[in-house]
Amino acid sequence: MAKIIVVTSGKGGVGKTTTSASFATGLAQRGHKTAVIDFDVGLRNLDLIMGVERRVVFDFVNVINGEASLKQALIKDKHVDTLYILAASQTRDKDALTQEGVERVLNELAQDFEYIVCDSPAGIEKGAFMAMYFADEALVVTNPEVSSVRDSDRVLGILSSKARIAEKGLGKVKEHLVLTRYSPARVAKGEMLSVEDVKEILAIPLLGVVPESPAVLTCSNSGVPVIRDDNSDAGLAYRDLVDRFLGEERPHRFLTEPKKSLLSKLFGGG
Amino acid sequence: MDWLKFFRAEKKANSAKTAKDRLMLAVAYQRSGLANGPAYLPKLREELLGVVRKYIQVPDDAVQFSVQREAGLEVLELNITLPDQP
Numbered sequence: 517m518a519k520i521i522v523v524t525s526g527k528g529g530v531g532k533t534t535t536s537a538s539f540a541t542g543l544a545q546r547g548h549k550t551a552v553i554d555f556d557v558g559l560r561n562l563d564l565i566m567g568v569e570r571r572v573v574f575d576f577v578n579v580i581n582g583e584a585s586l587k588q589a590l591i592k593d594k595h596v597d598t599l600y601i602l603a604a605s606q607t608r609d610k611d612a613l614t615q616e617g618v619e620r621v622l623n624e625l626a627q628d629f630e631y632i633v634c635d636s637p638a639g640i641e642k643g644a645f646m647a648m649y650f651a652d653e654a655l656v657v658t659n660p661e662v663s664s665v666r667d668s669d670r671v672l673g674i675l676s677s678k679a680r681i682a683e684k685g686l687g688k689v690k691e692h693l694v695l696t697r698y699s700p701a702r703v704a705k706g707e708m709l710s711v712e713d714v715k716e717i718l719a720i721p722l723l724g725v726v727p728e729s730p731a732v733l734t735c736s737n738s739g740v741p742v743i744r745d746d747n748s749d750a751g752l753a754y755r756d757l758v759d760r761f762l763g764e765e766r767p768h769r770f771l772t773e774p775k776k777s778l779l780s781k782l783f784g785g786g
Numbered sequence: 787m788d789w790l791k792f793f794r795a796e797k798k799a800n801s802a803k804t805a806k807d808r809l810m811l812a813v814a815y816q817r818s819g820l821a822n823g824p825a826y827l828p829k830l831r832e833e834l835l836g837v838v839r840k841y842i843q844v845p846d847d848a849v850q851f852s853v854q855r856e857a858g859l860e861v862l863e864l865n866i867t868l869p870d871q872p
Contacts, residue, residue: 662805662812669813706800713806717813 518626521633522651522689524675526667528638530659531696534732535754536635537565538743539655542758544599545743548630551590553602553621555647556637557612560604566593567739568601577605580617586624595744600629610643618646640674649680653690655723659697660709665717668693672718692723694757699728700773711771724757726750727770818852827851838866 523536533554540552553576554562563569568591574584579602586602593599602621605612625632636647648654654675658668675689676682682689695714702708715722731748735741743758745751749770756766835849850865 662809665809666812666816669816673816703802706802709802709805709809713802717806717809 518629519631519653520622520626520651521631521653521655522636522648523633523655523657524636524644524648524671525657525664526638526640526644526671527659527664530657530664531694531726531732532638532657533561533565533635534736534742535655535657535694535696535726536562536633537741538751538754539758539761540631540633541566541593541596541599541741542743542754543631543633543761544593544596546758546762547598549598549628550631550633551600551602551625551629552633552635554604554635555613555643556635557604557608557610557643558606559637560606562635563591563601563603564739565736566601566741568593568603569739572603575603575605576621577608577612579621580612580614586621610637610641613643613646615646615649619650622650640671645674645678648675648689649678651675651679651689652681653692655692655694656718656720657694657696658714658718660695660699660703660711660714662709665709665714669718672720691720692761693718693720694724694726695722696726697728698725698770700771704773711768722768723760724753725768725771726753726757824853827853834864834866842868844869 521539523532523539525532533556536552540550544550552562552566554560555576556562557577560575563572571591574589576589578584579586579589590600590602593601622632634647634651637643648671656668656671658664672691675691679689681687693715695711698711699708703710711722711725727749729742729748729750731745731750732742735745735748735751742748742750743754746755753770756769759766831849831851835844835846838844838849844866848867848869850867852863853860
């Protein structure tokens, strides 16, 4: 049976799409047949981050409306052959996502895929709600910053009361904290909430910490999910995160700043 | 002038601590259900307090509300603390 995972946050710009792209790519790289769906109707971006923007012919809304088959709309990734992308519509508005339509598409995907990753739009309105509603598990993407943490808490409240399995009394959405744009140096100076602080406030298990990294921007420039950049700290952090999600033990890295030599402390360079 | 900084005691601004304290409060309020509970809650609270006061004098904070959601059910919990001596 397919597992549906929503990548959500409430607040915009914290790294949902970056996380969706790398998480789905990572699952697929490990051999699991994975589909990643952009729920941000009207403001699609996942196609750009995945580097498939020029191959979008049909989108999610076309499939919901029966204007295209799922097979026609799914874009097969050129680098990882167990990975497929379903783009959001650029022209419709979010009312195009009906509960019945989304359910039908997810059910059809579930017959063929092991993991379905739903990239939620920001906010808690219809698009975000549709992305959350059918989820079995949730990656709650949070920055160590007050507004992001509060919004994540709000989203956790919605997940625990409004998601399908909660609403029907079938159980609870399994929640995972993904802390992104983490800067150990600033945490050490007392300028940024620490992993421990955020864990204590949100009280959900930590899946991964992704350090603030220039690689996230440079990879997005060329449409490569950052997990495919093995030389970057962010790429390695996402790889660890996927391994942990699949049940393996991986110690958290990048939680402390790299040691500086006495010379660089004295003469700058950092 | 980095070498000068090395000898100076580092100034600890610790705004992260402030952030954490503020968040704890904001999140507690959010979770109490009052922030996103039904719109009639504040009025209901006020009127209930009025009814209670017809019989007993209680302070403003004697009536406490919380809305909790469990397995698809919304539960309104109402707590009235009575004074020690009637």
